[in-house]
Amino acid sequence: MTNSILEGILENDHRILSRFISQIEFNNAVSEDLLIEMHQYTHKAIRIGITGPPGAGKSTLVDQLIQVLREDNKSVGVVAVDPTSPFSGGALLGDRVRMNRFIWDENVFIRSMGSHGDLGGLAKKTQDVGDVLAASGKDIVIYETVGVGQGEHDVAKAVDITVVVLVPESGDEIQLMKAGLIEIADFFVINKSDRDGAGRLATMLRSILHSFSKEDSVCPPVMNTVAAKGEGIYEFKKELMSHLDVMKEKGIYEEKLLQRHRDRVHTLVQERLLNEFWTSERMKHLEAQTESLDSIKSSPYEITHSLLDVNNGG
Ligand SMILES: Nc1nc2c(ncn2[C@@H]2O[C@H](COP(=O)(O)OP(=O)(O)OP(=O)(O)O)[C@@H](O)[C@H]2O)c(=O)[nH]1
Ligand SMILES: [Mg+2]
Secondary structure, rough: OOOOOHHHHHHOOOOHHHHHHHHOOOOOOOOOOHHHHHHHHOOOOOEEEEEOOOOOOOOHHHHHHHHHHHHHHHHEEEEEEEEOOOOOOHHHHHHHHHHHHHHHOOOEEEEEEOOOOHOOOOHHHHHHHHHHHHHHOOOEEEEEEEEEOOOOHHHHHHOOOOEEEEOOOOOHHHHHOOOOOHHOOOEEEEEEOOOOOOOHHHHHHHHHHHHHOOOOOOOEEEEEEHHHEEHHHHHHHHHHHHHHHHHHHHHHHHHHHHHHHHHHHHHHHHHHHHHHHOOOOHHHHHHHHHHHHHHEEEEEEHHHHHHOOOOOOO
């Protein structure tokens, strides 16, 4: 099949990439045939998630990371995922992305993406967009997302390795646990290490991680950086790549990959079945069953039973 959109993606035509990614982002009908055909080209990229509290310096760090990756002659795709914003690409996110200096480099593609209020679909969109960037030939795909809730978990499902960026002030042990960041982190960066407490946080974090680590897993490394001054970035990149190798050796990488594959099928089946279920017939039925306040007397279970009994199209 020769499809001009797929050709454009494979040829790294940034205009076509951009347009196709928007289609995914806005939930427009995307040709499944194209996604199926594209799949064979999506396996090479390394996918890295960068998450952490607002203002931790994630974008500054990504900007610096792009530079050292470019020095290695690696091409990079970046998606700034903003689960809290229904907007994307606007001035606000543009400011937050901070990577404008790569705008003329055809080996760097930077894009922001909002959730459009549809949080459930974020994991799927994130994965599809990552596939598009991988197919365009990017060696490394980086997702930046603010760790404030569900979004970073969706992103964690789409990546090979999740980097959690903290700052010296994130010291509160309990808070770390609460944030659930430890569960998703494969790697920690303490940025803004030009501030007091960076060493202390690193020591504390290492000891927490040590006590948490299981026999068949690997302990997440903890690195210190000063992204604003470009300090520790080269070391960060080096450690990140060698940690990926360790994850591969231990079979953790492969396990993640397969789990991700399985999850995606799961999600697609779920979506498909739901779409098939909610025929106009059933929507009408639900409307009719919940028309007046009186209807709250019927148990939701009862209404569900009656819905499941409504004949499809009948
Ligand atoms: N002191 C210090 N400031 C830094 C460092 N890295 C980044 N900053 C500053 O921290 C601020 C926030 O940086 P960003 O890179 O936008 O942070 P972010 O995590 O991407 O922010 P959001 O995307 O809004 O969550 C900026 O003013 C940066 O200049 C650092 O290592 N040390
Ligand atoms: Mg940012």
